[in-house]
Amino acid sequence: MTEERPRLSAQEMIERLEPSLSPGRRLRAVTALVAGLAGAVFVAALWWSEPGPLPGRTHLAFALFTVFCLAWTGYGGWLLTRRVPLFATDRVIAASIGLAASLATTAVLAAAAVQRGAGLVLALAVGGLFVAAALVLAVRAHARRAALLRRVRELTGGQQE
Template sequence: MSLPRRVGVLVAGLGGLAVSTTIGLLWATGPKALPAGTQLAFAAMILIGVTWAGFAGWALVRRPLFAVDRVITGWLAVIFSTLTTVGTVAIAVARASTAGVLAAGGLGLILIVVSSAMLIRARAYRAALLARKRELEGHQP
C-alpha cells in the first residue's frame, strides 16, 4: 500500500474509532434512558465506526495484496450508505415529512451511487491486477 493510501486508511480508522467512542460516551453518560429508536441509531453508528476501525487495523497490519482492501472498502461504503439511507428515509416517513423524505432519499441515492461506482472501480482494478499476475506467472520458466 502506498503512503497516501496508508494515511487514508489510518484516518478512516481513527475517524471510526473517534465516532464510536464519542457516541458510546454520550449514550453511557446521558441523564436518562434514551428512546428505543435513538438507542438503535446509536448502536448502528457505533457498529459502523468500529467496523471502519477494525478494517483499518486489518489493512495496516496485514497489508492486503491485489487491491482486496479497495474491494472491502467499496463494499463497506455501499452497505453503510444503503443502511444510512434506509434509516434516514424511515425516520422522515415516520415524521410525515415529504421534504425530509426527498432530502434523505436524494442524498442517500447520491451516496449509494458514488459508493457503488467506487466498488465497481475497485473490483475492476483488482481484476486487472490478478490478470496481470496470471500473465506474469504464465511467462516464467
C-alpha cells in the same frame, strides 16, 4: 555501448504492480483506524450519556453508527498489518463498508422521515446520492482488483492469486 538492464522475476513484477503498503496507503490506513476509533468512542459516549429512555430508532441509529465506526477501525488495523500485495482487496473492502453504511443510513433516515410524516423525498434523494457514489466506488474497486488479478495470472501463468 549498450547497458544491460537487470531482468525482473515474475514475483518482482507482481510486487511492482501493487506494493504491499505505500506511504499514501499507510497514511489512509492510519486515518481510517484513528477516525474510526475516535468516531466509535464519540458516538458511544454520546449514546451512553443521553438522559432518559430513547426511542428504538434512536438506539438503532447509535448502534449502526458505532458499528460502522468500528468497521473502519478494523479496516485500518487490518490494512496496517498486511505485508503482501493486496491487489486492490483493500479498495473492495473500503467500498463495501461505504456502501453498507450509506444504505443503512439511508434506511434509517427514511424510517425517521416516515415516522415524522415529512421529508421522505429529501431523505431518499440525499441518501440516494450517497448510495450512488458508494456504488460507483465499489464497481471501480472490483474492476481494479479484477484487472490486477488478470495481470498476475498473465505474469505467473495462472499459478498465483
